[in-house]
Amino acid sequence: MRDDVQAHLSQALSDREEQGILRKLRMRQPGADFYSNDYLGLASNNACHEMLLASLHDNPQWLRGGTGSRLVSGNSALTLSVEDFIAAEHQTERALLFPSGYMANLALFSCLPKRNDTILLDEFVHRSVLDGCRLSFAGKIRFQHNDLGHLESRLAKTKGKCWIAVESLYSMEGDFAPLHDLAVLAERYGASLIVDEAHAMGVFGHGLVCDGHLQERVFATVVTYGKAMGAHGAAILSHGTVIDYLINFAAPFIYTTGLPDLFAATIRNNYIFLQNNPHLREDLQNRIRYFSAAGLPTLSGAGSPIQAIPCPGIARLAAAKETLEAQGLYTFAVRPPTVKSGSERLRVSLHAFNTHAEIQQLTDLLKEFYDAE
Numbered sequence: 081m082r083d084d085v086q087a088h089l090s091q092a093l094s095d096r097e098e099q100g101i102l103r104k105l106r107m108r109q110p111g112a113d114f115y116s117n118d119y120l121g122l123a124s125n126n127a128c129h130e131m132l133l134a135s136l137h138d139n140p141q142w143l144r145g146g147t148g149s150r151l152v153s154g155n156s157a158l159t160l161s162v163e164d165f166i167a168a169e170h171q172t173e174r175a176l177l178f179p180s181g182y183m184a185n186l187a188l189f190s191c192l193p194k195r196n197d198t199i200l201l202d203e204f205v206h207r208s209v210l211d212g213c214r215l216s217f218a219g220k221i222r223f224q225h226n227d228l229g230h231l232e233s234r235l236a237k238t239k240g241k242c243w244i245a246v247e248s249l250y251s252m253e254g255d256f257a258p259l260h261d262l263a264v265l266a267e268r269y270g271a272s273l274i275v276d277e278a279h280a281m282g283v284f285g286h287g288l289v290c291d292g293h294l295q296e297r298v299f300a301t302v303v304t305y306g307k308a309m310g311a312h313g314a315a316i317l318s319h320g321t322v323i324d325y326l327i328n329f330a331a332p333f334i335y336t337t338g339l340p341d342l343f344a345a346t347i348r349n350n351y352i353f354l355q356n357n358p359h360l361r362e363d364l365q366n367r368i369r370y371f372s373a374a375g376l377p378t379l380s381g382a383g384s385p386i387q388a389i390p391c392p393g394i395a396r397l398a399a400a401k402e403t404l405e406a407q408g409l410y411t412f413a414v415r416p417p418t419v420k421s422g423s424e425r426l427r428v429s430l431h432a433f434n435t436h437a438e439i440q441q442l443t444d445l446l447k448e449f450y451d452a453e
């Protein structure tokens with residue numbers, strides 16, 4: 081029996097290898113970073129770390145481990161005060177911290193939409209949203225990416241309570257959701273809009289919901305701290321009743337060890353550091369403009385730190401990535417099953433710390449690659 085299982089697993093792995101899509105863990109590369117989500121460079125910013133270390137020195141109790149669920153022994157005065165801090169920063173009623181964005185999405189979508197409700201999902205929403213939906217008894221319907229007409233036709237046909245799930249900045253496309261128009265549509269049909277801001281948080285102020293003053297029109301927002309915020313963890317932002325409901329009914333919140341104080345302290349530290357260093361956002365926008373001036377084909381929005389360069393075909397994509405890596409430039413090859421076969425792309429993530437020379441080298445090589453075909 082055991083051998084059967086092993087044989088089945090090995091077969092699945094060798095099928096993937098044959099298709100050129102086997103995933104492997106690789107060490108972080110020492111070259112130019114065009115692949116991480118550390119858009120503002122906070123994850124390795126010495127001044128940011130020094131600031132955190134100074135407060136840790138005065139508060140060594142923050143090094144205590146999580147010890148248990150927030151509902152048992154894992155809650156702390158620091159976590160509560162950081163949640164109040166986050167809510168005030170985002171001008172929302174309450175915030176609830178999670179150990180990761182994946183878990184925040186699991187909590188929201190597994191817990192809020194009920195049987196006979198319908199969740200309308202942008203076809204490109206993140207896997208964590210899809211997995212949350214799988215844990216819910218609600219119906220699930222996809223609508224075409226950023227297509228308000230298609231979403232409206234789905235809303236018009238759907239009976240019962242509707243939820244709409246979108247990202248404000250899409251992780252594999254690098255384009256933006258029409259948030260304002262989505263809010264209008266949600267209001268027209270009495271639907272509840274949930275926005276995942278994983279890639280917008282920090283890059284565009286406190287995210288595009290906050291930037292667009294949409295807090296009151298969005299039912300709940302997920303912000304994550306492992307990307308531009310250079311830390312780890314996530315928060316759900318919403319009304320007090322929603323947060324109290326999640327604390328009572330969301331299994332991914334209840335049945336896991338609470339976020340340790342060190343994580344909460346890092347999150348608050350990085351908000352404050354970023355507020356004191358607005359030039360980091362300007363540096364990033366400068367790098368994005370520099371990249372965009374090269375005029376490469378892209379699926380992404382203007383001003384987006386994620387530039388998705390279409391490169392259909394797994395072998396062709398691998399060749400493009402290797403050409404860049406041979407020169408020490410590290411990008412991310414987006415392949416199936418993350419995207420549909422035929423829509424492979426090279427994801428170039430831009431950072432405040434990328435030099436103009438690196439960007440120039442990258443765009444020159446990509447142009448040569450495209451011209452050679």
Ligand SMILES: Cc1ncc(COP(=O)(O)O)c(C=O)c1O
Nearest residue numbers: 180181182206251276278304306
């Ligand atoms: C759009 C989106 N949502 C949620 C997540 C999950 O966030 P975390 O990495 O904090 O689990 C990611 C991570 O890649 C993401 O891209």
